[in-house]
Amino acid sequence: MKKNELEKLDVIEEKVKKKKLPGWVIVPIIIIVIFVVIVAQRIMFAGVGARNKSQSLDVIKVTEGTIKETFETSGTVDSERKKTFYSPVNAPISSPPLEVGKIVKAGEALVTFDTKDLEKNNKESNLQALSTQYSNQATKEQAAKAAEASAKQAAKLEEQKQVLRNQIGEKRTEIANMEKESAAARTEQTQVMAELENVKADLAANETQILQEQAAKESEELKALVEKDTALGEIHADNAKRAADKIVELEQGKRDLEVYRDELNSRLSTGEAEQIQAASKELEVLETSLLQLEGQDHTATEAGITSGQASQMAVSEDLARLTNMSTEQLLQQGREGIKAEFDGIISKVENQGGGMAAQGGALFTLVDTSAISVGLEVSANDFAKLIIGNEASIRIGKYKYKGTLEKIDRIATKNEKGNAVIGAAIKIMDADENIFIGVPAKVSLTVAKEEKALYLPAEVINESKSGSFVYVIEENVVKKVNVETGINTGENIEIVKGLTKDAQVVHDTSGSVIEGMKATPHLREEM
Missing domain, CATH: 2.40.420.20 (conserved putative lor/sdh protein from methanococcus maripaludis s2 fold)
Structure with missing residues (x-):
């Protein structure tokens, strides 16, 4: 035993002595302490030996x-393809009742109908369509006759209108010519008036000139007579006579011009104006007659079928044709009945057969046994383990299948226990006839690989x-x-x-x- 360990024992013994414990207590304590020291020493030597010994x-x-890491869960076998079939017609079902669980093949007849009533409805629809067609045809024929008569009337009116148009044109030309002649006469009147004024001016000027010439001539003749001593009175009388004759001639020309002026004014103020006014009234009468004929022509063109009537007849024929088509289609669908669209199993039957099928009413539900999936409800805490495309191993009963995670719901819902869960679906890749719909399945989903x-x-x-x-x-x-x-x-x-x-x-x-x-x-x- 090493020195330091002996010293520890002395310290312990000294403490025990100081506490003055009874002997029957002190002896066991000392024995335990010695045992602990020995065990510790052996472990220490063993460790040193282990380090030194290979x-x-x-x-x-x-x-x-x-x-790969897997996630173990369970789910329920379901079909990815389900279809509920509805009755296309109102007709009695003539086929035997369907049974839940029945295996059917694509194309297999599942429901047939009694089509007697459908055939009756189709005949009535055909007759109604023919009646509508014949009725519209009669209306069109009557309208065609009316349109033909209207066309003849319109042609006759057009001839009358053309005659009036020609007369109106001629009358307008006549009035234009009369107005032109009146304008020329007024121009001539203006010229006569100017000429008359010139004559008056000439007359006045000639009278003054004659008097002046006479006075000058008499003055010269007077001087000559004075020198020759002839008779002054005879010469003056002769000059006066010539001057008077000249003045009379000028006065007559003036009177002639005034007479012509008065005649021209009378002609312009009465005859020509009245003729123009009468011609204008005749023109108004002709134009009024033309307007009346055009109104008759507008009324005549409205004879026959209007566009609204034609549209209405087209709609009625379309409705009759659609109704007829609908009854024919319903009859055809009733004759065809309902066939399985794919291989599968009858999972639900709404109409047990032998009764009346209502159009649009559910008959049965067919599930596809070749498109099978396993529906899962995974705790929301494990949603990160769900990744689209992950592989899965599925056990249904004693059979094992391969699957792929193909659907994950985007929202958590509460299950029956009130726990938040995420819905998911695993498609079974190698489904066979050993799979049953609605049974439980164990799933081992690969979440990491x-x-x-x-x-x-x-x-x-x-x-x-x-x-x-x-x-x-x-x-x-x-x-x-x-x-x-x-x-x-x-x-x-x-x-x-x-x-x-x-x-x-x-x-x-x-x-x-x-x-x-x-x-x-x-x-x-x-x-």
Whole structure:
């Protein structure tokens, strides 16, 4: 026993003495203390021996391959393709009742109808369509006759209108000519008036000139007579007579011009104006007659079928044709009955057969047995494990199938227990006739998978506050290596970082392995 250990025993003995415990208590305590010291000493020596003495330890190599993590759950087998068939007609069902669970093939007749009433309705519809067609045809023929008579009347009116148009044109030309002649007469009147004024001016000028000439001539003749001593009175009388004759001539021309002026004014103020006014009235009468004929022509063109009547007849014929088509289609559908559109199983029967089927009423539901899926309800806490496309292994009864996660609901709902769940569906890829709809299924869903990964058995990976680690043997010495882990299958754990595939990992779960101890690796045989 070492010196320091003896000193510890003396200290303990001294403390015991100070407390003055009875002997029957002190002796057992001393024995226990001695035992503890001896055990501690042996462990210390064993550790030192272990470090100094090489031991043989089982080791395994890091495995390289595919590792995947699975999520275990359960669900219910269902069909991805369901169809409820409805009656296309109002007719009695003549086929035997359908049974839930019946296996049917595509094209198999499942429901047939008694079509007597449908055939009767179709005949009535045909007769109604013919009646509408014949009625419209009679209306069209009558309208065509009326239109023909209207066309003849319109042609006659057009001839009358053309006569009036010609007369109106001639009358307008006549009025234009009269107005032109009146304008020319007024121009002539203006010219006569100007000429008359000129004559008056000439007359006045001539009278003055004659008097002046007469006076000058008489003055010269007077001088000559004075010189010759002739009779002055005879000469004066002769000159006066010539002047008077000239003035009378001018006055007559003036009167003639005034008479012509008065005649021209009278003609312009009465005759021509009245003629133009009478012609204008005749023109108004002709134009009024033309307007009346055009009104008769407009009334005549409205004879026959209007566009609204034609549209109404077209609609009535279309309705009759559609009704007829509908009854024919219903009759055809009634004759065809209802056939299975795909291979499947009858899952629900609404009409048990032998009764009256109502148009649009549900008859039965058919599920497709070739498109099978498993419906899941996964806890909302595990929704991150659901990834579209993940593979799944499915067990239904004693049969096993492969599946793929193809649907995940985007919202969590409450189940019967009030827990939040996410709905999902796994499509069975190799469904067969051994599958039953509505039965439970066990699902092993692959939630993580890595190809060419390094992994180790879960039992050789240790955990500490600082993370995961393993023991390896390098140059016959045990070494602690920290590792980063990934996918955990429960049996194996992926090593993401820290080891190579050549590492020799100690496979000892006894807890006696110590870092730094000498060891000889012994490759453990794979189980």
